[in-house]
Amino acid sequence: MPALSVHHIGYLVKKIEKARQTFLSLGYHIEQDIVYDDIRKVNICFLSRDGYRIELVSPASEDSVVAGLIRKYKNSPYHICYETTDIETAAGELAANGFIAIDTPTPAPALENRRVVFLTNAAIGMIELLESN
Numbered sequence: 001m002p003a004l005s006v007h008h009i010g011y012l013v014k015k016i017e018k019a020r021q022t023f024l025s026l027g028y029h030i031e032q033d034i035v036y037d038d039i040r041k042v043n044i045c046f047l048s049r050d051g052y053r054i055e056l057v058s059p060a061s062e063d064s065v066v067a068g069l070i071r072k073y074k075n076s077p078y079h080i081c082y083e084t085t086d087i088e089t090a091a092g093e094l095a096a097n098g099f100i101a102i103d104t105p106t107p108a109p110a111l112e113n114r115r116v117v118f119l120t121n122a123a124i125g126m127i128e129l130l131e132s133n
C-alpha cells in the first residue's frame with residue numbers, strides 16, 4: 001500500500017457562507033475561499049486550525065453528487081481524505097480489502113485539479129483518496 005496521509009475532513013453543510021462564518025468564529029482560518037466544482041456541482045471551501053484541515057462541501061444544485069447525502073446527514077462530517085503518491089495502486093489495494101470505489105479518479109477543481117476518488121467501507125463509511133502534486 002502506498003503511504004496515506006490525512007489531508008482533510010470533509011464536512012457537509014447546507015449553507016456554506018453561514019458554515020464558514022461559524023468555523024471562523026471558532027478560530028479557524030480560511031485556507032482557500034469558496035470554489036465551485038462544476039464536475040460535482042458543489043461549492044467547496046478549506047479552513048484550518050491546529051493542523052486540522054476542514055473541507056466544507058455544499059450542494060449547488062438538486063443534481064449535485066451530495067444532494068442525497070445532505071438529506072441523510074444534514075450538517076455533518078462525512079469523509080476523511082487521504083493523500084497518496086499513487087492513487088491507482090492505493091485504490092486498487094483498498095478495493096481488495098473491503099472498500100468499494102464509488103467513482104473513478106477524477107480531477108478536483110478545488111484541489112488544483114489533482115485527481116480524487118471516493119470509496120466506501122461497511123465498517124467506516126466513506127473515504128477519499130487524493131493524488132499528491
Ligand code: NI
Nearest residue numbers: 010055081128
Ligand atoms: Ni474531500
